[in-house]
Amino acid sequence: MDIFEAKDLICKRETRTLFCDLNFTLKAGELLQIIGANGTGKSSLLGLLTGLLPKQRGTVTWQGNPLTGCDFHFLGHRNGLKAQLTVLENLRCSTRLRGNTITRQQILTALGNAGLSAQADVMISKLSAGLQRRVALTPLQLAKAPIWILDEPLTALDKTAQALFAQQLTAHLNQGGLGIIATHQSISIDNISSHTLALGDIDA
Amino acid sequence: MQWIKQHLLSAPHFYRLSTRLLPWISVITAILLIYGVIGGLFIAPADYQQGDGFRIIYVHVPSALLAMAIYSFMALCAVGVLVLRLKLASLALINSARIGVWFTFLALITGSLWGKPMWGTYWIWDARLTSMLVLLFLYIGIIALNDAIAERITREKSVALLALAGFINIPIIHYSVVWWSTLHQGSTITKLHPSIASSMLAPLLAMLAGFLGLFALLLILRMGAELQQQVTHD
Amino acid sequence: MLKTLIQQEVLLAARNYSQWLTPLGFMVLVIMVCMISFTNNAAVAADILPALLWVSILLASLLTLPSLFANDAEDGFISHYVLSPYPLLPLVITKVFCHWLVHVLPLCIAAILVAFGLGLIKTTLLTLGLTFLLGTPIVSLLGAMGASLTLAARQSTLLLPILLLPLYLPVLIFALGAIHASELHLAIHGYIAIIVALLLFTSVFASLIATISLKSGVATCSG
Numbered sequence: 041m042d043i044f045e046a047k048d049l050i051c052k053r054e055t056r057t058l059f060c061d062l063n064f065t066l067k068a069g070e071l072l073q074i075i076g077a078n079g080t081g082k083s084s085l086l087g088l089l090t091g092l093l094p095k096q097r098g099t100v101t102w103q104g105n106p107l108t109g110c111d112f113h114f115l116g117h118r119n120g121l122k123a124q125l126t127v128l129e130n131l132r133c134s135t136r137l138r139g140n141t142i143t144r145q146q147i148l149t150a151l152g153n154a155g156l157s158a159q160a161d162v163m164i165s166k167l168s169a170g171l172q173r174r175v176a177l178t179p180l181q182l183a184k185a186p187i188w189i190l191d192e193p194l195t196a197l198d199k200t201a202q203a204l205f206a207q208q209l210t211a212h213l214n215q216g217g218l219g220i221i222a223t224h225q226s227i228s229i230d231n232i233s234s235h236t237l238a239l240g241d242i243d244a
Numbered sequence: 245m246q247w248i249k250q251h252l253l254s255a256p257h258f259y260r261l262s263t264r265l266l267p268w269i270s271v272i273t274a275i276l277l278i279y280g281v282i283g284g285l286f287i288a289p290a291d292y293q294q295g296d297g298f299r300i301i302y303v304h305v306p307s308a309l310l311a312m313a314i315y316s317f318m319a320l321c322a323v324g325v326l327v328l329r330l331k332l333a334s335l336a337l338i339n340s341a342r343i344g345v346w347f348t349f350l351a352l353i354t355g356s357l358w359g360k361p362m363w364g365t366y367w368i369w370d371a372r373l374t375s376m377l378v379l380l381f382l383y384i385g386i387i388a389l390n391d392a393i394a395e396r397i398t399r400e401k402s403v404a405l406l407a408l409a410g411f412i413n414i415p416i417i418h419y420s421v422v423w424w425s426t427l428h429q430g431s432t433i434t435k436l437h438p439s440i441a442s443s444m445l446a447p448l449l450a451m452l453a454g455f456l457g458l459f460a461l462l463l464i465l466r467m468g469a470e471l472q473q474q475v476t477h478d
Numbered sequence: 479m480l481k482t483l484i485q486q487e488v489l490l491a492a493r494n495y496s497q498w499l500t501p502l503g504f505m506v507l508v509i510m511v512c513m514i515s516f517t518n519n520a521a522v523a524a525d526i527l528p529a530l531l532w533v534s535i536l537l538a539s540l541l542t543l544p545s546l547f548a549n550d551a552e553d554g555f556i557s558h559y560v561l562s563p564y565p566l567l568p569l570v571i572t573k574v575f576c577h578w579l580v581h582v583l584p585l586c587i588a589a590i591l592v593a594f595g596l597g598l599i600k601t602t603l604l605t606l607g608l609t610f611l612l613g614t615p616i617v618s619l620l621g622a623m624g625a626s627l628t629l630a631a632r633q634s635t636l637l638l639p640i641l642l643l644p645l646y647l648p649v650l651i652f653a654l655g656a657i658h659a660s661e662l663h664l665a666i667h668g669y670i671a672i673i674v675a676l677l678l679f680t681s682v683f684a685s686l687i688a689t690i691s692l693k694s695g696v697a698t699c700s701g
Contacts, residue, residue: 052396090557090561091560091561092557092560092561094397094401094693094694096397108563109561109562109563110563114557114561116554116557117554118552118553118554119553119554120553120554120555120557120558121553121554121555122486122490122553122555123553124490124493124494125486125489125490125493129486129489132482133482133483133486133558134555134558136479136482136483137479137482137483137558137559137562137564137569138558138561138562138563139479139562139563139564326690378644378647381640381643381644382644384640385637385640385641385644388636388637388640388641389627389628389631389637389641392628392631392632392633392634392637393630393631393632394630394632395630397694398630398694399630401690401691401694402627402628402630402631402691402694405627405687405690405691406627406641408687409623409645409683409684409687410644410645412683413644413645413648416648416676416679417644417645417647417648420647420648420651420652421647421651423651423655424651424655
């Protein structure tokens with residue numbers, strides 16, 4: 041079964057516990073929005089889920105097996121783009137590292153769909169923050185992964201880009217994908233079963 | 245194994261055990277050190293070549309041995325941190341480093357003081373002194389790394405990895421330094437007198453055991469203090 | 479895939495030339511300052527030249543290390559490595575190779591040129607080059623280990639010299655041993671063999687430690 045399950049996760053910072061005994065399951069086509077004020081452990085939770093942060097306790101499984109890098113797309117706070125490389129060069133290298141062989145043409149098509157055709161050969165450092173974020177979101181369209189784990193994907197995006205992202209997310213979920221998104225701006229999409237996980241009320 | 249991990253090596257058990265052992269260790273250490281100091285400084289006969297100058301070995305040799313032993317103990321703790329994920333092990337590791345660095349420093353100082361009458365100068369690039377200096381920097385590196393990382397889990401892992409890296413490199417560094425110093429300096433006096441009178445040896449062994457006790461004592465006190473601090477934080 | 483990574487690093491170095499040019503300048507300056515202070519004693523200057531070149535490479539390499547993984551951590555690119563389905567160890571080794579290629583090799587070439595310019599005799603020059611070729615990868619390997627351990631640390635620039643210079647000692651000693659032997663027209667096989675052994679040993683333990691520490695330290699820096 042296409043079930044994503046997080047069990048018994050715990051996050052401790054130096055002196056305080058951000059959350060403990062955190063459990064949730066997510067089925068195909070479902071969206072989980074993680075909300076909470078700054079410093080309540082949203083990013084840490086995503087780190088634990090992806091495995092970027094070592095787990096002190098608990099497990100994260102997908103279809104009954106431990107989650108691996110091929111199962112999901114992750115986009116953190118930072119875009120994971122090299123400022124001194126062009127958009128094309130960046131996407132080529134990062135998709136290779138994911139183990140996908142993707143042609144230049146495919147990248148160009150994806151950029152075209154995202155309205156970034158004109159920027160394909162522009163250095164990342166020359167792009168605005170919003171454009172950089174949009175480039176960072178394009179790999180989601182390039183290689184299919186069942187789970188999207190995104191940290192504040194809407195940061196710096198304008199209205200059009202936000203609408204485009206919502207549309208892409210809907211398509212992803214309708215195809216049986218899963219989404220786990222940490223966000224300040226809650227994303228409302230019709231006909232999607234969306235759960236909300238609020239962090240921060242454990243200490244309080 | 246699990247049982248040992250949960251019971252014997254857990255923080256509360258360590259705390260109980262250490263408070264019970266503390267008086268015994270203090271008394272034994274005090275006796276050994278007093279005997280060592282009196283035996284070494286007053287009873288043992290003066291060396292026929294070095295006169296009373298040789299008496300510095302009663303501090304120098306034990307602290308040098310301790311400096312090395314403590315680093316080995318830290319490597320053991322590092323394995324405990326990385327493989328068994330023992331919370332106590334990382335506490336023991338960093339506190340051993342903080343104590344060990346002083347023994348290393350003491351060994352260096354006494355070594356160079358001893359060197360003055362023997363070599364006519366406080367410092368020569370003798371293999372043992374140089375290795376000891378390198379060891380001092382390995383200790384300082386561990387303490388500095390520990391102080392520079394804020395996040396606990398990352399800090400404990402990094403420090404443990406560094407301690408291991410240092411430990412597997414110590415023999416290599418030592419032998420390359422020995423090789424280098426024999427090539428460039430000619431051989432220096434690197435061994436103790438071949439036969440050592442028992443009236444000289446007994447206080448030396450007592451001092452060694454006393455220093456070991458002192459290390460255990462300081463380590464337990466430091467770890468206890470830090471554990472208590474953590475408890476009050478939680 | 480590893481080829482893509484190497485291409486990317488070389489491309490980045492080409493566009494970001496100050497990153498490797500500054501340490502190169504630093505190295506030349508160190509050599510210059512030392513040579514000037516030995517002006518009155520030309521014999522001593524000629525005598526210590528190989529040692530000076532080695533030491534200045536070690537010092538200059540320290541400047542290149544803080545950015546080795548920190549750049550990738552800063553822009554978040556490091557999560558691509560760590561989350562990659564490929565094992566991390568070969569990626570780390572590739573990264574070390576790139577560091578050597580981009581940062582250390584230019585230092586070695588410049589040092590050889592300096593030695594040539596200052597009239598080091600040919601056999602010594604060859605030995606110097608050989609010790610550079612086999613010895614400086616050790617510098618990159620240990621450097622990568624140090625850089626990964628200090629990734630989450632404040633002021634890694636201050637920490638790295640303390641952590642690394644003691645570990646650099648063996649390769650320095652045996653490289654200079656080889657050079658000394660060749661100056662005396664003695665065989666250098668033994669030294670070279672020891673340096674190769676050091677290289678093999680270091681490539682195993684340093685890259686392993688770097689890999690483990692990257693896995694545990696990444697998230698704290700990529701926030």
